Amino acid sequence: MFNKFLGTNCIYDEIKWLEDDEEKFCRDKNGTYKELIYICKELGLIDDNIKSNDLTLDQLREKLLDHQAFNNENSHLQKLAKETRSPTNAAFYQVGKNEKPITRSIVNDDKVSWDINFPDYKPIEYTSPIVLQQPEWADAINPKPDTKWNDLDNGVDRRSHNGKYKIRENVPINPCGRTGIIGRGLLGKWGPNHAADPIVTRWKMNADGTVSQDKNTLKPILQFVAIQRKDTGEWAIPGGMCDPGEKVSITLKREFMEEALNSLSMSDEQRKQFQDKLSNLFSNGLEIYHGYVDDPRNTDNAWMETIAFNFHDDSGLFKSIELNAGDDAGHVEWIDISSNLKLYASHKDLIKKVAQLHNAHW
Numbered sequence: 221m222f223n224k225f226l227g228t229n230c231i232y233d234e235i236k237w238l239e240d241d242e243e244k245f246c247r248d249k250n251g252t253y254k255e256l257i258y259i260c261k262e263l264g265l266i267d268d269n270i271k272s273n274d275l276t277l278d279q280l281r282e283k284l285l286d287h288q289a290f291n292n293e294n295s296h297l298q299k300l301a302k303e304t305r306s307p308t309n310a311a312f313y314q315v316g317k318n319e320k321p322i323t324r325s326i327v328n329d330d331k332v333s334w335d336i337n338f339p340d341y342k343p344i345e346y347t348s349p350i351v352l353q354q355p356e357w358a359d360a361i362n363p364k365p366d367t368k369w370n371d372l373d374n375g376v377d378r379r380s381h382n383g384k385y386k387i388r389e390n391v392p393i394n395p396c397g398r399t400g401i402i403g404r405g406l407l408g409k410w411g412p413n414h415a416a417d418p419i420v421t422r423w424k425m426n427a428d429g430t431v432s433q434d435k436n437t438l439k440p441i442l443q444f445v446a447i448q449r450k451d452t453g454e455w456a457i458p459g460g461m462c463d464p465g466e467k468v469s470i471t472l473k474r475e476f477m478e479e480a481l482n483s484l485s486m487s488d489e490q491r492k493q494f495q496d497k498l499s500n501l502f503s504n505g506l507e508i509y510h511g512y513v514d515d516p517r518n519t520d521n522a523w524m525e526t527i528a529f530n531f532h533d534d535s536g537l538f539k540s541i542e543l544n545a546g547d548d549a550g551h552v553e554w555i556d557i558s559s560n561l562k563l564y565a566s567h568k569d570l571i572k573k574v575a576q577l578h579n580a581h582w
């Protein structure tokens with residue numbers, strides 16, 4: 221199946237689409253992608269003279285996602301991309317330098333769905349020692365029998381953005397399918413673990429004060445505030461977990477301030493000053509996405525969900541605010557947005573949505 225997400229443990233060995241109500245597909249059994257190149261030419265996505273070694277698979281994927289079918293929620297391609305969404309993007313489980321590498325049992329894409337019979341499925345069980353020590357952000361080792369699944373549970377939001385999830389033997393089941401691991405891995409909560417992702421953007425400016433344009437697409441270049449995660453070393457949106465009972469609007473601003481402005485090392489007075497400076501920007505955000513995210517920590521029983529908001533600065537606010545990495549962030553920078561970005565988890569998909577929203581270069 222064609223997989224919409226980067227780095228998943230399957231490759232693009234089949235694409236299906238509808239043409240005049242007839243289902244067509246191409247298969248690429250040999251691991252080459254000549255057939256994919258052929259299909260992309262048929263769909264008018266690449267020039268006729270392009271050969272398979274001119275493009276990487278990831279570049280091809282980008283081309284396919286540019287097809288108009290992906291902009292139509294009801295199209296067959298869109299449906300396929302949703303159906304084949306991988307519940308995790310990591311073959312190995314090693315989030316954080318202190319975690320030992322754990323190999324997930326292999327789940328090919330056609331076996332991800334719980335609806336598919338997979339008698340040989342033998343997921344390994346793994347819950348990090350950090351989680352087993354039961355820090356305040358983690359649930360009990362075994363879920364309490366009176367846990368209010370799919371509901372607000374004493375301040376902990378156990379509802380999923382993706383609808384009601386199933387409970388089997390008193391343990392929640394990942395709504396997107398098998399991941400090759402049971403237990404919670406590094407995640408604190410059984411079931412959904414809620415996060416919020418603040419995507420702070422501005423236009424890239426030339427020295428003469430005009431907006432910088434990409435030479436090829438001639439579109440204006442957007443920049444976003446990115447942090448480099450201390451755990452995986454990957455660049456990411458400065459998002460973070462929602463505290464129990466915390467409003468998403470508060471989490472978005474708090475996480476941005478902690479990771480991109482190092483607010484944890486500020487005095488109360490300084491923090492208040494920054495909060496005031498950012499208040500206008502953060503009260504005019506636009507929701508980009510809410511739902512399940514393809515995070516390397518996901519397991520069959522615990523998974524990440526997020527709400528992502530875009531906060532676009534057109535006022536030059538950041539001329540007087542210097543970025544300063546803090547908390548889980550090793551570095552922070554304004555990064556140019558383009559399809560060449562390599563980011564943590566599903567963050568590239570979120571950033572692409574923001575680029576489209578602003579009709580910016582991608």
Ligand code: RP5
Nearest residue numbers: 415459460461513515524526
């Ligand atoms: C991702 O994990 C979310 O998109 C969010 O950015 C992040 C939250 O986890 P931590 O950064 O707190 O580890 O799936």
